[in-house]
Amino acid sequence: MDFYIYYQVQPQHTAALQARVTAMQMTLRETFGIRAGLKRRPPSVEGSEPSMQTWMEVYLAVPPEAGDDFAVALDRTAQQSGLASLIDGLRQTERFMDICPCV
Numbered sequence: 001m002d003f004y005i006y007y008q009v010q011p012q013h014t015a016a017l018q019a020r021v022t023a024m025q026m027t028l029r030e031t032f033g034i035r036a037g038l039k040r041r042p043p044s045v046e047g048s049e050p051s052m053q054t055w056m057e058v059y060l061a062v063p064p065e066a067g068d069d070f071a072v073a074l075d076r077t078a079q080q081s082g083l084a085s086l087i088d089g090l091r092q093t094e095r096f097m098d099i100c101p102c103v
Contacts, residue, residue, distance in 0.1 A: 001067050003059040003074065004094045008052045013086040020081045021057060027077060028059065032070055035060040052088065067095075 009017055018038065025036035041054040062070045071093075078084075078091065 001062045001064060001095055001097045003057075003062060003070070004096065005057040005059075005074075005091050006094075007055060007091045008088040009055050009086065010088060011051070011053060014053065017055070017083065017086040020083060020086070021055075024077050024081045024083075025057070025059075028070075028074065031073065032062065032066055034062050034070070055087075064097075 021038055025038070028034065029036050037058040037060070039056045039058060041056075059070070059074070074093075083091070
């Protein structure tokens with residue numbers, strides 16, 4: 001199962017947020033043996049930065065048996081990291097599972 005978490009960020013918070021998410025993801029990778037990534041939606045107009053940025057945390061190949069434990073650990077780690085103070089609104093979590101293992 002893959003987890004995708006997205007949220008809005010003010011540009012002045014990006015450096016602090018990136019540092020906190022990177023540390024958080026390292027902990028989760030070590031604990032659960034998963035792959036993690038951090039993405040940001042590109043600016044909509046070439047050369048201009050929007051006032052808000054959309055960021056996405058990606059957690060890939062979470063074992064099915066660890067799914068609920070991982071979700072709890074993810075929420076707890078995010079709270080401990082203080083991410084809420086650096087984002088606007090809520091962190092939206094989506095879960096996706098593979099349909100065809102042949103890809």
